[in-house]
Amino acid sequence: MTATSTFLSRRTVIAGTGALVVGFSVARRAFAQQEPQNVGEEPRRPVALPGSLKDAPLIDSWIRIEATGAITVMTGKAELGQGIKTALIQIAAEQLDVAPHAITLVTADTASTPNEGYTAGSHSMQDSGTAILNAAAQARAILVNAAAARFALAAGELKTGDGKVAAPDGRAIGYGELVSTELLHVEATPASPLKDTSRRLVMGRSIERVDIPVKVTGGAAYVHDLRLPDMVHGRVVRPPSPGARLKAIDEARVRRLPGVLAVVRNGSFLAVVAAREYQCVQAMRLLAATATWDGHSDLPESGKLYETLLALPSRDNDILHRSVALPPGGRTLEATYHRPYQMHGSIGPSCAVALREADALTVWTHSQGVYPLRGALSELTGLGAEQIRCIHMEGSGCYGHNGADDVAADAVLLAIALPGRPVRVQWMREDEHRFEPYGPAMIARLGAALQDGRIADWHHDVWSNTHSTRPGKAGDLLSALYLQAPFPPSPPRPLPQPDGGGDRNAIPLYVLPSVRVTNRFIPQMPLRVSALRGLGAYMNVFAIESFMDELAAAAGADPVAFRLAHLEDARGRDVVTEAARRFGWQATHAQRRPGFGHGFGFARYKNLGAYAAIAVEAEVARESGRVRIVRAVAAVDSGEAVNPDGIRNQIEGGMLQSASWTLFEEVRFDRTHVTSASWASYPILRFSDLPERIEVHVIDRPGEPFLGTGEAAQGPMAAAIANAVADASGVRIRDLPLHKERVKAAIGV
Amino acid sequence: MITLTVNGNDHTVDVDPATPLLYVLREDLALHGAKFGCGLGQCGSCTVMVDGRAVFSCLLPAAAAAGRQVKTVEGLGTIDEPGPMQQAFMAEQAAQCGYCIPGMMMRAQALLEAKPAATEADIRAALEPHLCRCGTQARIVRAVMRAAQAMRLVDAVGRRAEASP
Ligand code: FES
Ligand code: FES
Numbered sequence: 001m002t003a004t005s006t007f008l009s010r011r012t013v014i015a016g017t018g019a020l021v022v023g024f025s026v027a028r029r030a031f032a033q034q035e036p037q038n039v040g041e042e043p044r045r046p047v048a049l050p051g052s053l054k055d056a057p058l059i060d061s062w063i064r065i066e067a068t069g070a071i072t073v074m075t076g077k078a079e080l081g082q083g084i085k086t087a088l089i090q091i092a093a094e095q096l097d098v099a100p101h102a103i104t105l106v107t108a109d110t111a112s113t114p115n116e117g118y119t120a121g122s123h124s125m126q127d128s129g130t131a132i133l134n135a136a137a138q139a140r141a142i143l144v145n146a147a148a149a150r151f152a153l154a155a156g157e158l159k160t161g162d163g164k165v166a167a168p169d170g171r172a173i174g175y176g177e178l179v180s181t182e183l184l185h186v187e188a189t190p191a192s193p194l195k196d197t198s199r200r201l202v203m204g205r206s207i208e209r210v211d212i213p214v215k216v217t218g219g220a221a222y223v224h225d226l227r228l229p230d231m232v233h234g235r236v237v238r239p240p241s242p243g244a245r246l247k248a249i250d251e252a253r254v255r256r257l258p259g260v261l262a263v264v265r266n267g268s269f270l271a272v273v274a275a276r277e278y279q280c281v282q283a284m285r286l287l288a289a290t291a292t293w294d295g296h297s298d299l300p301e302s303g304k305l306y307e308t309l310l311a312l313p314s315r316d317n318d319i320l321h322r323s324v325a326l327p328p329g330g331r332t333l334e335a336t337y338h339r340p341y342q343m344h345g346s347i348g349p350s351c352a353v354a355l356r357e358a359d360a361l362t363v364w365t366h367s368q369g370v371y372p373l374r375g376a377l378s379e380l381t382g383l384g385a386e387q388i389r390c391i392h393m394e395g396s397g398c399y400g401h402n403g404a405d406d407v408a409a410d411a412v413l414l415a416i417a418l419p420g421r422p423v424r425v426q427w428m429r430e431d432e433h434r435f436e437p438y439g440p441a442m443i444a445r446l447g448a449a450l451q452d453g454r455i456a457d458w459h460h461d462v463w464s465n466t467h468s469t470r471p472g473k474a475g476d477l478l479s480a481l482y483l484q485a486p487f488p489p490s491p492p493r494p495l496p497q498p499d500g501g502g503d504r505n506a507i508p509l510y511v512l513p514s515v516r517v518t519n520r521f522i523p524q525m526p527l528r529v530s531a532l533r534g535l536g537a538y539m540n541v542f543a544i545e546s547f548m549d550e551l552a553a554a555a556g557a558d559p560v561a562f563r564l565a566h567l568e569d570a571r572g573r574d575v576v577t578e579a580a581r582r583f584g585w586q587a588t589h590a591q592r593r594p595g596f597g598h599g600f601g602f603a604r605y606k607n608l609g610a611y612a613a614i615a616v617e618a619e620v621a622r623e624s625g626r627v628r629i630v631r632a633v634a635a636v637d638s639g640e641a642v643n644p645d646g647i648r649n650q651i652e653g654g655m656l657q658s659a660s661w662t663l664f665e666e667v668r669f670d671r672t673h674v675t676s677a678s679w680a681s682y683p684i685l686r687f688s689d690l691p692e693r694i695e696v697h698v699i700d701r702p703g704e705p706f707l708g709t710g711e712a713a714q715g716p717m718a719a720a721i722a723n724a725v726a727d728a729s730g731v732r733i734r735d736l737p738l739h740k741e742r743v744k745a746a747i748g749v
Numbered sequence: 750m751i752t753l754t755v756n757g758n759d760h761t762v763d764v765d766p767a768t769p770l771l772y773v774l775r776e777d778l779a780l781h782g783a784k785f786g787c788g789l790g791q792c793g794s795c796t797v798m799v800d801g802r803a804v805f806s807c808l809l810p811a812a813a814a815a816g817r818q819v820k821t822v823e824g825l826g827t828i829d830e831p832g833p834m835q836q837a838f839m840a841e842q843a844a845q846c847g848y849c850i851p852g853m854m855m856r857a858q859a860l861l862e863a864k865p866a867a868t869e870a871d872i873r874a875a876l877e878p879h880l881c882r883c884g885t886q887a888r889i890v891r892a893v894m895r896a897a898q899a900m901r902l903v904d905a906v907g908r909r910a911e912a913s914p
Contacts, residue, residue, distance in 0.1 A: 081846025081883055208842060215847035216838045216854065217831060218782030218823035225781040258765070278765070278772040281788075347786045347794055347882045348848045396784075397846035397883040429787040645842055649888070653845050656884025679791040679880065687876045690886045 051130025052076065053188045056114035059142070060184040062135040063092065069163055069176030071096065071103050073132060076116025077124040078108040078368060079211060080398040082710050083646040084124050086209045088132055090642050094202040095136035095195060096175075097160040105210075108370045108392035118369035118470065120400070120531060121499060122609050122708025129642065129706045137192040139184055146178045197640075197702040204702065206645030211394070223364050223393035224351045228422040231353070232261060233277040234414040235284035236479065237270040238431055241672040242528070243297030246270055246482075250290040257283045264417045267484035268293075273414055273423060281428070296672040300526050306338050306443050309463060314520040319497050320507050324514045330451035333554055337446070337543040337734045341438040341527055341667035343676070345684060348396030349427035350403030350436075354411035356419045361388045365408040366395025369470065373405050376471035377412055380480055380487065399657070401470050401530035403427055403436045409477035430677045435478060438667050439532025440465040440525075442502060444543035449514075453555040455566060457514040460544070464502025465525045466492040467535040478528075494521040495535070499606055505537035505715060508544050509604055510566035527669065534605075534714035538658065541603040541715020542722065542736065549599070549723045550732060559600050559723065560585050569604070571637050574699060575613040576602050578635035582697050583615035595619055596630065597728025601719030609708035611637040614655065614716040618724035625744025627663055627725055631693040632717070639707040641700040647709050648696040654713030655694060660685035662718040665737050751815050755780065756824030766812035771795045773811045774821060782822030782851040786880070793879030796852035797821045803859040822851035825858060833903065834858050837896035838889075845883035853879050857893040865901055869894060 049057055056062070056076075064072045073092045079085045085105050093100040106112055108119070116128055140160060147165035148155040150173060159166050166172040215221045239246070246268040254263055254272060259279030264271045272287050274280035300308035353364040361383055367373045370390035378385040395404060411425040427435075442464045449457040474480045475487035495501030503519035532538075552562035560580045567573050580586070580600070589598055597620065602613040617630040636651050664683050668676045676682035718736070726732045731746045752761045753770075755778060762777045769788070774780045774797070786794030788807045795807040798820040826832030831839065834854050844850050853876060860867055860875040867875070872893045881889065 081844070081848075083845075206842075208839060209844075212839055212842065212844050212847065213828050213831070215844055216822070216835045216850055217826065217828045218780060218821060218851060219828060220781050221847065222781075222784075224784065225775075227776075227779060276764075276772075277776055278768045345882055346848070347792055347846075347880055348784055349786075394846070396786075396848035399882070426785065429789060429791075649842060649845060649885075652887055653884035656886060657882065660884070678789055679787060680789075684880060684882070685884075685886075686880065687873045687886055687890075690873065690890070694887045 049188055049190055050134045050192070052114060052116050052127040053131045053134055056131070057187045059135045059139055059186055059188055061114050062132055063139045063184060065139070065175050065179045065184065067176050067179065069174045071098060071163070071175070072106060073103055074106045074113045075128045075132065076108050076114040077128040078119040078392040079394050080119060080368070081394070082650055083209050083643065084119070085211055086207065087125065087642045087646055088129060089210065090202045090205070090207060091129055091133045092136045094200055095133060096140050098163045100202055100207060102163060110370050110374050110388070110390045115371040118372065120368050122605060122710045122712070124708070125642070125706035126708055133194065134192040135188055137194045138188055141193045142183060142186070143175050143178050146183060147173050200702070203640070203642050204644070204700065206643055209646065221394060222348065223353065223366050223395055224348055224426060226353050226364055226393060226424070228353065228355070231422040231424055232273050232275055232418065233280040234271055234273045234411065234423050234425040235280050235428065236410050236425065236431070237272070237284055237288045237291060238435055239268060239293055241296035244268070244293040244295050247292040247294045249287060253290060254283050254287045257286065259283070262417055263287065264414055266413070267486065268482040269413065269479050271410065271414055273418060299669050299671050299673070301671065302669055305340065305441055308526065309441060309522060310443065312522045312524050314463060314522045315494070317519045317521070318516060319500070319503055319519050320515055320517040322515050326449060326456050326514060327451065330449050330456060331554060332447065332449045333550060334445070334447040335547055335550060335734055337444045337539070337546065339442045339539040339542070339736045341441045341529070342532060342661050342665045343433065343438050343667055343682065344399045344402040344436055344532055345682065346396040346398065346402055346432065349429055349432040350407040351395065351424070351426040352404070352408040352411040353422050353424045354408070354415035355422040356415040359387055361412065361415065363388065363390045363408050363412060364393050365390055365404060366393060366398065367404045367408055368398060368401065372470065372472045373408060376405070376474050376477055377409065379474035380409060380477060381412060381416060399533040400439070401437055401468065403432055405471045405476070406435070406478035409479050413479060433677050433682060434674045437469055437528045437530035440467060440502065440529040442536065442539040444539060446543055446547045448547065448551055450551060450555055453557060455510070455512055455551060458508070458512040460506050460517045460540070461520055462502055462506050462518070462536065462540060463520040463522060464536055465522050465529050466494060467501035467504070467529070467531050468495055469528065469530040492523045492525060494519065498608060500536060502536040504535045504540065504606060505603055506540040507607060509569055509572055509607060510563070511568055512566070527667070527674070533657070534711040537603070537605060537711065538661070538714040538718060541601065542662070542718040545601040545603070545716065545719030546722050546732070546734065549726065558589070563600070563602060571611050572602070572604060575611045575635040575637050578697055578699060579613035579615050579633055582635065582695060583633040585615060592727070595622065595728060597724040597726065599720040599723030599725070599727055601716035601723065603715050605708060605712040610639070610712040612651065612712040612716050614713065614720045616717070616720040616724045618721060618728055620725055620728040620743060620747075622729070622747055622749050625740035625742070625747065627721070627738055627740070627743060629659060629689070629691040629721065632691050632720070633695045633697070634713065635697045635699060636709065636712060637699040637701060637707070638709040639701050639704040641698050642706065644698045644700065647698050650709050651696045651713045652694050654711065655717045656685060656690070658714045658717035659689070659721060662721050662736060663689070663738055751811050753811065753814055753819060754817070755819040756821060762811070764811060766810060768811050769807050770797070770809045770811045770814050770819070771806040774806060780821050780823050784848055784851065786849070791880070792849070793856065794849050794852040796855045796879070798855050798859050801859060801862060803856040820855070822854055825854065833899040834896045837899060838892045841888050841892040841895060843885060843888035843892035845885050849879060849881040850889070853881070853889050857896065861893070861897050861900055865897065865904065867897055
């Protein structure tokens with residue numbers, strides 16, 4: 001399949017010809033998700049419909065059935081490699097009583113799908129999965145009722161299967177014959193006739209992911225693979241320091257290079273467009289080599305990063321405060337934890353294709369939010385939002401707000417300079433490393449009082465920049481900051497609880513009689529930052545779960561027993577117990593070999609999403625300081641498990657990615673610019689760091705709400721590793737990452 | 750003009766001979782399997798086989814591949830008739846975003862063609878130059894082990910068929 005045919009087939013799907021297309025409606029309002037968006041707001045609907053039905057209540061916003069019987073399911077969420085397409089197809093197929101392959105799924109596209117904001121925060125199953133579950137169940141009931149009227153039978157006598165409604169007397173009618181223009185063009189109701197969990201055939205099974213075959217056979221799977229007729233290539237020349245301004249270029253020399261079509265300069269935004277991709281790369285290099293720049297950013301001294309952040313003004317807010325008078329006596333402990341800037345570092349640099357034609361602009365993008373991006377591009381270009389169509393196509397793994405939106409803006413700026421030609425822009429490796437918005441550096445200070453072996457009092461202060469500078473506004477797009485008439489960046493904002501940003505998961509799930517948790521939000525950003533998988537949860541859970549081990553040690557208690565003694569949440573207790581049992585915590589903990597340690601970590605993501613508990617065995621080489629993870633065992637509860645292997649894949653991936661952050665990763669910079677410009681200066685986990693064994697045990701909860709899973713492993717894994725290192729070496733390290741130089745220095749050999 | 754032999758077919762392309770093979774595969778031959786990851790030989794996502802050996806196509810000038818046998822992931826099978834390596838990756842569901850996977854498969858294919866009895870340790874060592882940001886490494890190793898087994902089986906059946914008169 002070529003890229004063009006992928007595009008055409010997608011367009012055909014969208015154009016649609018079925019009976020239910022008429023009157024098809026997209027969302028009526030933007031979503032108030034955890035990450036603020038800059039699109040018109042309306043008050044919430046009084047009756048709470050399940051999941052994203054709240055915001056797009058018409059059933060045919062989600063499910064269309066054509067006269068041929070073809071079924072299209074629409075989601076505003078995007079495939080990011082997390083397997084969401086497959087899970088959503090499973091849900092729809094189950095509730096509609098059809099085979100999964102009978103369903104065509106259309107993902108985020110401003111021309112056809114509901115506006116579900118961003119695919120972020122592990123919200124997809126809770127929002128879109130729940131909406132499709134209910135919309136499909138209601139659609140099935142509507143079809144059964146329509147058939148009952150035709151057969152003059154009671155709906156209760158009819159059965160569905162294979163896209164048909166069948167009567168006991170042998171009569172049967174296909175869904176396609178039942179649909180009429182308005183049949184599914186109705187508002188959903190709060191309650192749905194869901195299939196009984198015991199009768200489920202598709203949900204709960206590890207069916208193979210629909211996106212994998214094309215990816216392993218070289219098909220056009222990513223926006224990077226899109227090839228449109230007459231397509232040309234663009235590359236942007238980034239400044240040597242983020243704050244530098246362009247002084248002069250040698251345009252004539254670059255224009256003489258073969259294939260060069262345009263040198264585009266607008267203020268300090270500088271780019272080149274060429275007919276062929278490698279010609280463009282060569283032209284970009286010459287342009288970069290001959291450009292001169294003025295000025296630079298003043299970055300903090302990297303050795304004093306945390307002091308610099310703490311010295312900046314912060315907006316402080318107690319997100320939990322409950323104090324009880326403590327009896328005298330007991331013991332108090334305090335500890336401070338640090339996390340450096342860390343990057344998303346997708347393996348494929350960000351990419352987008354944009355086409356400006358007559359009065360329309362089309363953008364193919366791996367942005368996590370096609371509607372918010374459209375809003376920002378509308379402001380950037382002055383075009384009306386209705387003139388812009390943003391179509392999601394897969395990118396390289398995403399893990400949060402990376403360069404996806406920024407490169408879409410780059411492609412748009414170049415497409416406007418070359419109307420009629422599709423312009424493809426892919427960032428170079430150094431662009432991605434130096435200019436993506438990083439996960440923020442953070443500081444967490446924890447304190448507790450122990451009495452009779454129990455926690456009597458608990459304090460947690462967390463300092464952080466914002467965890468979302470996602471677009472909504474033009475000024476949230478990198479290149480918009482460099483234009484002749486630049487757009488101002490949106491004012492940095494904290495993300496409110498219960499999801500939270502820097503304070504995500506800062507409230508422990510443990511029973512704490514007296515507790516204060518304070519979010520100290522630092523608006524000023526020394527480096528550009530945004531959402532990285534898990535946001536503040538990675539750091540807060542690392543800190544809380546490290547501190548739990550420190551407290552357990554002070555209390556002379558076993559780490560797992562100490563956690564259970566402070567945990568009442570039944571499902572939380574189940575994952576802790578299960579991870580410990582599968583790991584063989586009790587049996588093996590007493591017989592650790594010298595140099596080897598065991599560590600445990602637990603959290604419920606956002607205190608709203610999936611539960612995850614992880615046990616790790618690690619070996620610390622005293623001479624080199626190298627940490628080797630021997631094995632890692634997780635137990636996870638994601639509510640009803642639609643695709644258990646999909647959950648395992650996400651958790652395994654999260655564990656390894658978190659291991660990489662925790663053991664190796666730190667964005668390096670000098671006083672003017674980021675020096676981590678490639679994998680050589682930003683090492684990540686390799687095959688030689690792969691544990692001998694990784695196990696993920698899924699606790700299925702049929703009938704329970706779906707709980708977001710994608711980010712659940714990040715925090716518990718970090719803490720489990722740090723705790724295993726402390727256990728193996730006898731030294732507690734509270735600064736991330738635990739790279740070998742730091743571990744060696746801490747051990748002091 | 751350069752003539753390249755890719756997956757058994759000859760293609761004559763008119764490009765600057767210094768153009769890295771990766772760009773020619775993707776842009777001129779519309780073979781999307783090999784991916785741009787770094788252009789620096791640091792990640793492995795562009796890996797293809799040249800005369801049976803795994804090479805970074807982002808570093809190899811197209812002219813240097815002329816007259817040699819280039820194989821990409823498209824040469825391992827098709828979506829309708831996937832080869833043993835591709836089947837193994839599907840069976841193990843060894844992908845998240847999947848961007849790194851074709852490069853991994855080509856390195857693994859080169860290893861197994863040279864060393865059909867490769868052990869898990871051999872596979873891990875061979876894949877060391879490759880990065881996967883999604884953390885799919887454990888599944889990738891399992892998929893290559895499965896492919897190795899399948900390829901040995903095919904070989905054994907083939908030999909038996911040859912041996913029997
Ligand atoms: S793209 Fe060739 S090694 Fe990274
Ligand atoms: S599967 Fe995403 S980079 Fe490997």
